[in-house]
Amino acid sequence: MSGPRPVVLSGPSGAGKSTLMKRLMKDHEDVFGFSVSHTTRNPRPGEEDGKDYHFTTKEAMQEGIDNGDFIENAEFSGNMYGTSKAAIEDVQAQNLICILDVDIQGVKRIKETDLNPIYISIQPPSMEILEKRLRDRQTETEESLQKRLEAARIDMELSKEPGVFDVVIINDDLERAYEELKDILNEEIQKVQEAKS
Ligand SMILES: Nc1nc2c(ncn2[C@@H]2O[C@H](COP(=O)(O)OP(=O)(O)O)[C@@H](O)[C@H]2O)c(=O)[nH]1
Numbered sequence: 001m002s003g004p005r006p007v008v009l010s011g012p013s014g015a016g017k018s019t020l021m022k023r024l025m026k027d028h029e030d031v032f033g034f035s036v037s038h039t040t041r042n043p044r045p046g047e048e049d050g051k052d053y054h055f056t057t058k059e060a061m062q063e064g065i066d067n068g069d070f071i072e073n074a075e076f077s078g079n080m081y082g083t084s085k086a087a088i089e090d091v092q093a094q095n096l097i098c099i100l101d102v103d104i105q106g107v108k109r110i111k112e113t114d115l116n117p118i119y120i121s122i123q124p125p126s127m128e129i130l131e132k133r134l135r136d137r138q139t140e141t142e143e144s145l146q147k148r149l150e151a152a153r154i155d156m157e158l159s160k161e162p163g164v165f166d167v168v169i170i171n172d173d174l175e176r177a178y179e180e181l182k183d184i185l186n187e188e189i190q191k192v193q194e195a196k197s
């Protein structure tokens with residue numbers, strides 16, 4: 001049996017990717033596995049090394065990239081981010097649906113690989129609402145917030161290009177966005193659940 005298809009979640013910082021993904025994983029125990037990325041940014045309060053990210057240094061990350069350990073990597077808002085081959089293999093070895101949370105550069109790089117995921121873009125209803133959500137989240141400095149808003153403008157433009165994403169979900173009402181996400185993934189979820197029973 002070929003394993004379940006991975007899922008790429010992308011979209012602007014603050015669009016609601018983590019919120020939707022955490023809920024999906026909580027509601028479907030032992031169905032999804034998160035591809036834990038590497039990053040050089042500092043951990044936020046509550047984030048765990050090895051669970052939310054592998055927090056690392058620029059030097060160590062560059063060494064890994066040079067060694068060919070990453071399927072893709074990108075710079076976002078002044079920090080490095082990347083998906084290691086091991087992060088994906090760890091999840092696929094357990095026959096779980098691998099969820100990747102990557103920016104638009106990551107989406108383009110993954111398209112050059114043979115991963116063959118479902119590409120889902122999570123978009124905010126407007127720039128104004130995105131800015132409010134990012135401010136209310138209280139995780140960013142003013143500088144980092146401005147960089148994220150600039151990246152969001154680019155993301156929102158590029159995401160409109162036909163063929164980049166299989167589906168675009170507007171995360172206005174959280175319940176409705178979550179239902180939409182579940183519907184899209186229903187077939188893969190059922191496959192994993194049936195394989196276990
Ligand atoms: N290309 C790429 N982007 C990543 C990776 N991990 C996270 N990102 C993206 O980096 C951006 C910033 O992530 P983060 O610092 O956690 O901030 P947040 O999205 O505001 O919670 C988001 O757009 C993520 O999707 C990765 O491994 N590769």
Ligand SMILES: Nc1ncnc2c1ncn2[C@@H]1O[C@H](COP(=O)(O)OP(=O)(O)O)[C@@H](O)[C@H]1O
Pocket residue numbers: 011012013014015016017018019020133134136137171172173174175177
């Ligand atoms: N539909 C929604 N309505 C209101 N607030 C939301 C909604 N979705 C997410 N949020 C909030 O917006 C902020 C950004 O969401 P988050 O999941 O951290 O985004 P991302 O992972 O895409 O950066 C969080 O504080 C989250 O609680």
